[in-house]
Amino acid sequence: MSLELNQRAAQLVSQAVTEADRLRIAVCEHDEVTLLDFGVECLGGLDAGILLARVCMSDLADIRIVPGDGQLPVPQVYVTTDHPIAACLLSQYAGWKIATADYFAMGSGPMRILAQVEELQKEFDVSENGSSCIGVLEASTLPSKSAIELIRDSVETTGKIALLTAPTASIAGSVQIVARSIETALHKLHDLRFPLETIVSGAGISPLPPIAKNDLEGIGRTNDAILYGATVNLWVDCDDELIQSTGPLVPSASSESHGRTFQDLFTEADNDFYRLDPKLFSPAVVLFHNLNSGRSFGFGHRMPDLVTASFGLDF
Numbered sequence: 001m002s003l004e005l006n007q008r009a010a011q012l013v014s015q016a017v018t019e020a021d022r023l024r025i026a027v028c029e030h031d032e033v034t035l036l037d038f039g040v041e042c043l044g045g046l047d048a049g050i051l052l053a054r055v056c057m058s059d060l061a062d063i064r065i066v067p068g069d070g071q072l073p074v075p076q077v078y079v080t081t082d083h084p085i086a087a088c089l090l091s092q093y094a095g096w097k098i099a100t101a102d103y104f105a106m107g108s109g110p111m112r113i114l115a116q117v118e119e120l121q122k123e124f125d126v127s128e129n130g131s132s133c134i135g136v137l138e139a140s141t142l143p144s145k146s147a148i149e150l151i152r153d154s155v156e157t158t159g160k161i162a163l164l165t166a167p168t169a170s171i172a173g174s175v176q177i178v179a180r181s182i183e184t185a186l187h188k189l190h191d192l193r194f195p196l197e198t199i200v201s202g203a204g205i206s207p208l209p210p211i212a213k214n215d216l217e218g219i220g221r222t223n224d225a226i227l228y229g230a231t232v233n234l235w236v237d238c239d240d241e242l243i244q245s246t247g248p249l250v251p252s253a254s255s256e257s258h259g260r261t262f263q264d265l266f267t268e269a270d271n272d273f274y275r276l277d278p279k280l281f282s283p284a285v286v287l288f289h290n291l292n293s294g295r296s297f298g299f300g301h302r303m304p305d306l307v308t309a310s311f312g313l314d315f
Contacts (some may be wrong), residue, residue: 005058005110009134023048040172049175060087071304088183100146111135114155133157140145181230187280198238206230220263224310228303230283251300255279289308
């Protein structure tokens with residue numbers, strides 16, 4: 001597979017640099033790396049969040065903010081892609097922990113292909129020419145010198161590195177996180193050993209939470225948006241029996257932890273993601289549309305009251 005995801009994302013970075021004032025972001029150079037602030041010290045915004053999410057998905061998805069529905073009146077982030085594996089697992093998945101003595105961030109974007117530090121990346125036959133390196137960091141501060149050095153030492157690139165940073169508790173950060181509805185479904189299917197090559201296209205929609213007062217609360221709201229408010233449609237080409245046997249295991253309701261706010265679960269686990277039930281991390285509803293049989297199958301259910309409470313909505 002060779003879609004040159006970093007080059008695709010680099011074109012969006014060039015657009016962001018040109019339109020920095022309109023997007024309400026800041027751009028600076030540090031140690032020969034381009035740093036883009038999407039919400040650390042800058043306000044950012046909805047347009048910035050959409051562009052940030054597109055960078056995460058290497059511009060292989062259409063991402064829009066659409067009106068809410070009757071049960072969840074907040075705006076929703078709607079994502080569609082005809083390249084679900086490349087856009088979601090190879091690029092968007094935040095699978096690289098950028099950890100140094102003075103910095104921590106969850107890293108996503110196509111830079112992960114060049115780093116090859118994750119087992120997930122090694123499962124796919126994908127390569128890049130290294131002419132660009134584009135990464136997105138979910139963090140409350142811009143990357144430190146040690147974090148930049150770690151990334152530079154990990155990737156094989158002959159080109160310029162660009163790192164885009166946004167906290168969870170920011171407008172752009174919230175948009176790019178809840179744009180991960182399809183990605184969470186694919187990651188769960190990967191864990192279930194579902195043949196990912198049979199997934200042809202995907203569409204996902206998830207409510208956009210109000211901005212929290214801090215990143216911890218923001219993590220709770222953005223996770224609840226997907227776990228209890230997201231609906232994902234997948235177009236697949238496989239046997240109905242495979243869908244029927246795997247489908248019930250995909251939504252977040254397959255977890256015994258389902259039905260409690262993420263912040264409660266996270267606090268109980270001492271703020272350690274790895275102590276949480278991995279079965280929980282998936283959309284509320286997943287529908288499969290089988291191109292082979294013409295049949296559709298749906299699994300899971302939304303919990304709008306829980307989402308409303310998590311979002312702190314009082315009306």
